[in-house]
Amino acid sequence: MPDHAAPAGASRRSATTAGRLRTRIAALTGWRRHAAAIALGAVAALAMPPFCAAPLLLVAFPGLLFLLDGAERGRAAFAIGWSFGFGFFVAGLYWIAWALTVDLARFFWLIPFAVAGLPALLGIFTGLALWLLHGLRLQGVSRVLAFAVLWTLAEYLRGHILTGFPWNLIGYSWVGWIPVLQSVAWIGIYGLSALTVAAMAMPAAIGRRGGGVATALGLLLFAGLSVAGWLRLQDATTATVEGVRLRLVQPATSQADKWNPDLWPQIFQQHLALSARPATQPVTHIIWPETSVPYFLSRDAHAREAIARVVPDDGLVIAGAPRIVESGGPVQYFNSLAAIDGAGAVVGTYDKFHLVPFGEYVPFRSVLPIDKITSGTTDFSAGPGPRTLELPGLPPVSPLICYEVIFPGEVTAEGEDAVRPAWLLNLTNDAWYGQTAGPHQHFAIARTRAVEEGLPLVRAATTGISGVVDAYGRVTARLGLGEQGVLDADLPVALAEPTLYARFGDRGLWLLLALFSVAAIGLRRLGRA
Template sequence: MGKRLNNIVDTVSNKRLWASVLCGASLVFAYAPFSLWWLTLLVLPCWIYYVNYQVTQSTTPVKTATQHGFGFGFGWFGTGISWVHVSIAEFGGVPLVVSIALMILLCLYLALFPAAALYATAKISDKLKRPTLWWLLAPTWLLAEYLRSVFLTGFPWLSLGYSQMDSPLSILAPIIGEIGITFVITIFAVSLFYLSHKKVKLASAALSSILILIILGYNATWVTDTGKTTRIALVQGNIEQSIKWQPDQQWPTMLKYLDLSRVNYDADIIVWPESAVASIETLSTTQEFLDVANRSAALNNTAIITGIINYYFETERYFNALIVLGKKHAEDDEAAYYYNNKNRYYKNHLLPIGEFVPFGDLLRPLAPLFNLPMSSFTRGDYVQNNLLANGIRLLPLICFEIAFPAQLSANFTNQTNILLTVSNDAWFGNSHGPHQHMEIARMRSLEFGRPLVRSTNTGVTAMTNQYGEIVEILPQFEQGVIKADLPLVSGLTPYARWGDLPTYIFALLLTLTIIFTTICKNKKHLNSNS
């Protein structure tokens, strides 16, 4: 135990390691709301150059590379997801110092993934008896990011590709997706590193390939505007999280959303945020309200999509749901909603602690953090039908689910007209978390070539066109409604067809090529010396 503690102390006190921490920490400015996208393309190659120098000077290169990967990851997530502690401190019922400590623990966990990428890069290089083969960093980083997106339900926040949403590299999103852009960024950074070491041929070829890919992307048209539009209205209630679930606030909240919608019945579809109806769907009082809203919307030839909580008394299961009120088909004259109909969506990818508590029997007695309102949800099916509202098919995702392109892809069809995501980012206050969340949503729109609408309680509420460009946006922490005529498009992007598979195949081929050519070089060198 004493030896391990000394190793930890030595690592923390290592001044050289703190340079990697600062490099990682600086990346927070590459993401929304700062959006200095060029920072990623500058910091990453400089960091690789620095780590390479430290590794070459070290007697334990694998350990040194791993430590610097961990330091970079800790800085990266320490600043990037610092907003996590807001919900823990304000709504988790724990002191500020405890919330910060829990946030640090999360960052330490996430830092393991870039550490693993550098460990694998250095370890394979060591086995091949070569100096660090930095070309391996692109595939090992890709593998680490995949593991981060699936392990313990996944947390793929702040992947490098998101920082390029407004950069020239964003043109690649419909082709290879965000994770493909991450792969390109690492290739770009490694290429610059090798150029600085005057290893020009392969680096120049890699940079030229990236440039050609960007040029081809700019000249390609993946989806076609049909000439038709649909008018969407998004309602932002701006309900304080501290009163949202209080029983005496339920009717005032529901009536607020209905009143804001009534003056916008010229829209084809009106969208309310996640759990906008802060009541259980099965309750008689809730059914009375839904019946009024349903008939009112249908009478005015519109549809309302709202978040709500459903509870099955027979099975004692809660679901975080989206339901459609009003017109299901454009040609319908009657209201389409009735309780437990199939035109609904149940959230599949639940948020740990907030929506389900692992080892709940053990953790719930420890702190109010593990007893947040509605923290015992059941997962909906992974694949569900698109919602149908006034003749428009919307692919729904609730809150955190928008960060998982594979889930979106599994539910995407040729008939999908619009991507729909709702959230309640009031949990994270006036932090950069909601802005990062919107940035992720914009990337999904660009990848799949569909307009996207995002309705939230306190912001960021916005709409994008099929290119991920924001066409309407509401200020945060203000009650209001935005409306826009969104284009309906047809066609599929390459990413919608094949997802991440081409990137993973290319990464595997790159890995095998590097290993094979290195082994051949080693044999040739051995033969020349014998």
């Protein structure tokens, strides 16, 4: 294929340098090749929150494609992609193993599976993407566009197969670059991933015909997205909902203490004391984190009465609490949210529907001889799905418990009769993950849902990060990781109209991937690859 049209001057030197680098990296074999792929994957992980070093992808993705140049067979291409994914997921998800240290005596043997086993499984997705890319036999710009399509499809499959795990999608590298993040309001996080991969991998085409121009266009694209996002933010409202003042309670309780039944009364009293702290402005509603109440409220009138004493006038305490259903069949347990009024009555509930495998239930329980890592031996049951909850004194809300907030397009109720919520409420318990990158990543992902949906998001976390995010992803109030205290804040207003993504979902993604595919085919046929 014609791929070495000689540029002049600086362009010629750039192409020569790229060619030499490509040759040296492609020549790596054996363990050196796989070590390089793992290292490049770890570099890509630094683009994720909390670092948000997106420019590092300009090193990681071209390096990956240079390694692919040295693969003669499909299985070698798969191994390169798998190794890159393994490095990416080990560096980005190491914090999952921290949860197992809460009960180290029982779960120490699972730590290697969490540290290496899960990344090994997730690496299959990147391995398949590189295997397919190798089979297409493309070069230059065409190959980069095809790579962006296949990488994004791999992310999409990872986010949907079985229960799905759409964590650390490449588009999240822009959470720290708020103007660029505005683009998810139009194309969603998967669409931003596709654009990111295409632009950041394009330097791999330098030295091929059209590669330098395509690289410049990719960088200009993100400059354009920055300008478009900046303009969008110039018209962004800072208005808040009149008559609503929220208090988020962050007790900073360690997970080991939360598991200790002897400490439950003390932890419960701590929530009550924090809720009763004097406020500089009247608070209307108090929000506690996930599983902040260790008791079944339907059975425990004393707990309801204690909560009622700290409920603001005509307000509510909204708290995470387990719920038990004992009538009409086997006993069921739910990870739930309950809204309690000043009379001690539960006036609204929500049951988590997207449960954490091995944390809230054991998949294939009849085959796997292990217990879930949370307390108790009985699995939680799943709720019916996203819903809009109407609560006294508040705009309609879509509750989300823990990692339900990580699933794009699945955070609000759907259907003709569904009421559009005016805000998202995320109760979570990130105490499992200590002072690691996990809670920072979780908070960043939650911020992205706010931009996608055009809805403010309120997040109450046991150890942090708790905060209030407006419909543009701007953090208006925040309590940091590990801090104990309360956060009093107004509730930002929602956008007057749903975003393009909220209306059309991933249709923009499929259009974008189709355009990339057509362009890749067209460039190949024109001999411009």
